[in-house]
Amino acid sequence: MNNHFLDKNNIPKHVAIIMDGNGRGAKQKGEMRIFGHTNGVESVRESLTAAAEIGVKYLTLYAFSTENWNRPKEEVAALMDLLVKAIYDEVEELNEKGVRLETIGNTSILPVSCREALTKAKERTKNNDKITLILALSYSSRWEIAQAVKTMAEESISGKLDVETINEDLISSYLSTSNFPDPELLIRTSGENRVSNFLMWQLAYTELYFTETLWPDFKKEHFFKAIKDYQDRERRFGKTSEQIVNE
Ligand code: IPE
Ligand code: IPE
């Protein structure tokens, strides 16, 4: 699949994806839900390759939400095992391709095997700069905002933070995404039109793209199609269309 139809001067720097529909993908094929998750790993590879190919600098993937801990414990355990396996299987290739791995979320509560795999992979890839792959793990936006508020309150009490300096940029700097720009584009697969507690602060002016395609079926061509859709939009940030055209 080529990407020649894309405008190379209008590539989003940061794309975020809610990878949804693994369970339904498996069900369609008469398989167990975990097969859907396993098949989803290939779609991660496709989107990461596609993103790197066109010059996207940050790709954030919602891999496991705070609320996903409430799933049946067998599924949670299988997802954690899959994560560990995928990281060990892929880390060398990621490194060769110039991918830097990062995480956001409450990763301290992940099983020790996951934490170990993530720490090693992050360390191994930390000097790469082709693209940053950010895995959102045990992540939710409300958790992240609550954490930020707590830290700011503590720092205010101890005198480290002057309340007068609190503004939007300062709040952003207390979030787990502080080192990354806000995404220009959010993709959600599987026909669900909701945000499900993902990057709610960061998505303020993000373009939202919803597709019926299930995550295990989402390939490079689907990724490029989403970028094309993004490129055909006019981002106004509260201004008028005339202002934007004359800028
Ligand atoms: C997304 O697929 C993967 C995770 C949430 C971990 P789902 O597992 O939510 O698949 P559906 O929505 O049940 O089809
Ligand atoms: C969102 O998908 C979380 C991830 C993709 C990791 P869910 O399948 O958990 O979302 P809801 O429950 O349908 O909103």
Ligand code: MG
């Ligand atoms: Mg789902």
